[in-house]
Amino acid sequence: MSLGIVFLSEVMGTMMLTLLGCGVVANVALKGTKGNAGGFHLVNWGWGLAVMAGVFVAAKSGAQLNPAVTVGVWLSGGKEFAPGVPVDAASIFTSISGELVGAFLGAVFCWVAYKQHFDEEPDAATKLGVFSTGPAIRSYGWNVATEIIGTFVLVFVILLFGKSAAGLGPLPVALLVVGIGASLGGPTGYAINPARDLGPRIAHALLPIKGKGSSDWAYSWVPIVGPLVGGALGGLMANWMPLLVK
Template identity: 40%
Template sequence: MNGFLGEFLGTFILIVFGTGCGAAANLKKSYAKGANWMYISLAWGMAVTFGVYVAGQFGSDGHLNPAVTLGFAAFGFFPWSQVLPYLLGQFLGAFLGAAIVIIHYYPHFKESSSEDGNSVGIFATGPAINNGLFNFLSETIATFVFIFTLLNLGNFTQGLKPLIVGLLIMVIGQALGSTTGFALNPARDFSPRLAYSILPVPNKGGANWAYAWVPICGPIVGGLLAACLQAVLK
């Protein structure tokens, strides 16, 4: 239960901060409307930092990400017995976080049409250039770099390491994230996309489910490759 609770609360914090910055940058009459890519990358990095801190305080390893959990478990860095509680916590926490952002920004959603920025892009990722193969490769490469680095940080819930993880997310966003929006995380993408799709968001656009396989499959493959390399090198 500690693993579930930590992952649930940590991922909840991650998504409140991350999708909250997406809403702030996109919705009409928000003071942050039109914020640049540096704002987005930094906000998501700090969202991960504080999510990891919260998760660690409630007894989990601060994965917040099925690609981390599955990659670590597949190559012996994490026990399989904990995988299901971690995954449940991540997907449920991400959904609740997105729901809270919808409530918080509800008047701004009412003021914004899909043309104004009221789109699934607040909650989930999409490609700058729609090319399924290369979008998949982008997510795979970015997640590989992320998780391989993560595997070499040791216990990343302690001390200043969550801040280092956040800075890692930020630089991945700046270096590799502008092709697909750097999901890196199936729960971070799927659950907020689902929340936007099924909750009563005013004036919303489509959820682009045709693309949703990319931020699910790409990160999982990237995580497995990174953990495989780590296991071979160790």
């Protein structure tokens, strides 16, 4: 399979992921929406179903949708992300690039869908929270630890499901994401995906959002470093436990 197809597949899948995922946050958080104050469990289910949609869309490239998953599959010893998509430097770079572009585009389309509600929302932090994650209690070391743990669970369990993302059905992954959000999402909002956080944060910085305030770049490294470390540990642990992953 050509790298162009891999790139487009990851762009479209991750775009769907972030459009629907950021969309459920917007529906719950922004002033005057039909889903306003729907609660954190609605957000968890919305993100889980967003992942399911993204996995269907990006099946040809292995539906990685997440640099932490890409790295985890590599470190687990996986040979292919999907049939015809080898785990090599070119595919890894192409996949991660597509994930970042798709996450950015999904956030842009979410803003378009909720433009009037962004205009009506008075709180800048609420607007940023639609695009990117932030901690309930800001303590960078503990925040990183939370993201490491959540992403470890994501990648390790995905690899137990099917050894590589290419072999997974969408529903188990969706339910896993719902479970991670319900169980581990409280401290940081569970980014568990560097592209999911960085792409929309860049969109927040660039879009002409009324009264948007800061994009909180001081925190932005946490949902990048934490998930990458957690994904790497998940991949390595899966590689060390062959009896469980075969």
